[in-house]
Amino acid sequence: YRGSLRHFMVALYNNKLKEERFTVSLSDSSQLKNWDVSTIDSLDLNQFLKGAAIKKFYFKGILKVSYAGEYEDWSFRKSRVSLPQVSYLIFMNNWISIYENGYYYDQLSVFLHGYLAWSEVISENVPSDFNVIKK
Numbered sequence: 001y002r003g004s005l006r007h008f009m010v011a012l013y014n015n016k017l018k019e020e021r022f023t024v025s026l027s028d029s030s031q032l033k034n035w036d037v038s039t040i041d042s043l044d045l046n047q048f049l050k051g052a053a054i055k056k057f058y059f060k061g062i063l064k065v066s067y068a069g070e071y072e073d074w075s076f077r078k079s080r081v082s083l084p085q086v087s088y089l090i091f092m093n094n095w096i097s098i099y100e101n102g103y104y105y106d107q108l109s110v111f112l113h114g115y116l117a118w119s120e121v122i123s124e125n126v127p128s129d130f131n132v133i134k135k
Contacts, residue, residue: 003067003085005116010102013055015046020069027064027088049098057104058095062088065116076118087116 001007011020024045048059064086071082093109104110112120 003070003119005089005112005120006102008065008067008089008102009098009104010100012045012049012057013098013100013102015049017045021067023066023068025064027062053100055098056095057091057098059091060094062090064088067115072115073119076115085115085119087112087114089113089116 007020008017008022011017011022017024045057045059045063048057050056050058065088067085067087070085072085074080077083090111090113091109092111093106096109097105099105
Protein backbone atom coordinates (compact mmCIF):
# COMPACT_ATOMS: atom_id res chain seq x y z
CA TYR A 1 0.00 0.00 0.00
CA ARG A 2 2.70 2.51 0.97
CA GLY A 3 3.86 4.44 -2.07
CA SER A 4 1.08 3.04 -4.27
CA LEU A 5 -1.20 5.09 -6.49
CA ARG A 6 -4.03 4.48 -4.02
CA HIS A 7 -1.85 5.73 -1.14
CA PHE A 8 -1.12 8.87 -3.18
CA MET A 9 -4.83 9.44 -3.93
CA VAL A 10 -5.81 9.02 -0.25
CA ALA A 11 -3.08 11.47 0.78
CA LEU A 12 -4.23 13.92 -1.90
CA TYR A 13 -7.86 13.57 -0.83
CA ASN A 14 -6.94 14.24 2.82
CA ASN A 15 -4.44 17.02 1.98
CA LYS A 16 -1.65 15.03 3.66
CA LEU A 17 0.86 14.57 0.85
CA LYS A 18 3.76 15.96 2.88
CA GLU A 19 2.91 13.95 5.99
CA GLU A 20 2.68 10.80 3.87
CA ARG A 21 6.14 11.59 2.35
CA PHE A 22 5.04 12.52 -1.17
CA THR A 23 6.60 15.43 -3.04
CA VAL A 24 4.84 16.71 -6.16
CA SER A 25 6.04 19.05 -8.85
CA LEU A 26 4.96 20.16 -12.29
CA SER A 27 6.61 18.34 -15.14
CA ASP A 28 6.70 18.41 -18.91
CA SER A 29 6.84 15.68 -21.52
CA SER A 30 10.58 16.14 -22.15
CA GLN A 31 11.29 14.66 -18.70
CA LEU A 32 9.53 11.44 -19.65
CA LYS A 33 12.05 10.74 -22.38
CA ASN A 34 15.27 11.05 -20.41
CA TRP A 35 14.22 10.23 -16.82
CA ASP A 36 15.21 13.70 -15.69
CA VAL A 37 14.48 13.96 -11.98
CA SER A 38 14.85 17.72 -11.68
CA THR A 39 11.97 19.79 -10.36
CA ILE A 40 10.31 22.44 -12.48
CA ASP A 41 8.17 23.82 -9.70
CA SER A 42 7.16 22.59 -6.26
CA LEU A 43 3.40 22.41 -6.08
CA ASP A 44 0.60 22.51 -3.50
CA LEU A 45 -2.12 20.36 -5.07
CA ASN A 46 -4.80 21.51 -2.64
CA GLN A 47 -5.49 24.49 -4.93
CA PHE A 48 -6.74 22.03 -7.59
CA LEU A 49 -9.03 20.07 -5.23
CA LYS A 50 -12.70 20.97 -4.73
CA GLY A 51 -15.61 19.24 -3.00
CA ALA A 52 -16.54 17.41 0.18
CA ALA A 53 -17.36 13.67 0.14
CA ILE A 54 -16.29 13.16 -3.47
CA LYS A 55 -13.56 15.62 -4.40
CA LYS A 56 -12.80 16.77 -7.91
CA PHE A 57 -9.18 17.26 -8.81
CA TYR A 58 -8.99 19.89 -11.56
CA PHE A 59 -5.72 19.38 -13.36
CA LYS A 60 -4.61 18.46 -16.87
CA GLY A 61 -0.95 17.76 -17.54
CA ILE A 62 1.96 15.89 -16.01
CA LEU A 63 2.91 15.70 -12.34
CA LYS A 64 6.20 14.33 -11.07
CA VAL A 65 5.54 12.42 -7.85
CA SER A 66 8.35 11.33 -5.53
CA TYR A 67 7.73 9.03 -2.59
CA ALA A 68 10.42 9.09 0.11
CA GLY A 69 8.84 6.43 2.33
CA GLU A 70 10.54 3.58 0.44
CA TYR A 71 13.40 3.27 -1.99
CA GLU A 72 12.95 1.85 -5.46
CA ASP A 73 13.09 -1.92 -5.69
CA TRP A 74 16.51 -3.04 -6.94
CA SER A 75 14.96 -4.86 -9.91
CA PHE A 76 13.38 -1.64 -11.20
CA ARG A 77 16.62 -0.02 -12.39
CA LYS A 78 19.06 -2.86 -11.76
CA SER A 79 21.23 -0.36 -9.93
CA ARG A 80 23.02 -0.64 -6.63
CA VAL A 81 22.16 2.98 -5.86
CA SER A 82 19.07 3.40 -3.67
CA LEU A 83 16.77 6.15 -4.90
CA PRO A 84 13.34 7.40 -3.79
CA GLN A 85 10.45 6.20 -5.91
CA VAL A 86 9.86 8.68 -8.78
CA SER A 87 6.82 8.49 -11.03
CA TYR A 88 4.99 10.66 -13.51
CA LEU A 89 1.19 10.90 -13.45
CA ILE A 90 -0.25 12.05 -16.75
CA PHE A 91 -3.76 13.52 -16.42
CA MET A 92 -5.44 13.47 -19.82
CA ASN A 93 -8.81 15.07 -18.89
CA ASN A 94 -9.54 18.35 -17.14
CA TRP A 95 -10.56 16.64 -13.86
CA ILE A 96 -11.01 13.36 -12.01
CA SER A 97 -13.24 12.48 -9.05
CA ILE A 98 -11.41 11.16 -5.99
CA TYR A 99 -13.15 9.16 -3.28
CA GLU A 100 -12.15 8.96 0.39
CA ASN A 101 -10.79 5.41 0.00
CA GLY A 102 -8.42 6.53 -2.78
CA TYR A 103 -10.36 5.24 -5.74
CA TYR A 104 -10.82 7.70 -8.57
CA TYR A 105 -12.84 8.09 -11.73
CA ASP A 106 -12.12 8.14 -14.68
CA GLN A 107 -9.31 5.57 -14.38
CA LEU A 108 -8.72 5.69 -18.13
CA SER A 109 -7.74 9.36 -17.95
CA VAL A 110 -4.69 8.86 -15.71
CA PHE A 111 -1.55 7.27 -17.15
CA LEU A 112 1.46 6.19 -15.12
CA HIS A 113 5.11 6.42 -16.08
CA GLY A 114 8.16 5.55 -14.01
CA TYR A 115 8.12 3.59 -10.78
CA LEU A 116 4.33 3.40 -10.34
CA ALA A 117 3.91 2.08 -13.89
CA TRP A 118 6.35 -0.69 -13.04
CA SER A 119 5.09 -1.48 -9.53
CA GLU A 120 1.29 -1.18 -9.81
CA VAL A 121 0.50 -4.87 -10.17
CA ILE A 122 -2.37 -6.92 -8.77
CA SER A 123 -0.35 -7.86 -5.69
CA GLU A 124 -0.17 -4.15 -4.76
CA ASN A 125 -3.97 -3.77 -4.68
CA VAL A 126 -5.82 -3.92 -1.39
CA PRO A 127 -9.55 -4.18 -0.59
CA SER A 128 -11.60 -0.97 -0.84
CA ASP A 129 -12.20 -0.96 2.94
CA PHE A 130 -8.46 -1.23 3.73
CA ASN A 131 -7.19 1.22 6.37
CA VAL A 132 -3.65 1.77 7.60
CA ILE A 133 -3.22 1.10 11.31
CA LYS A 134 -0.82 3.60 12.82
CA LYS A 135 1.51 2.24 15.48
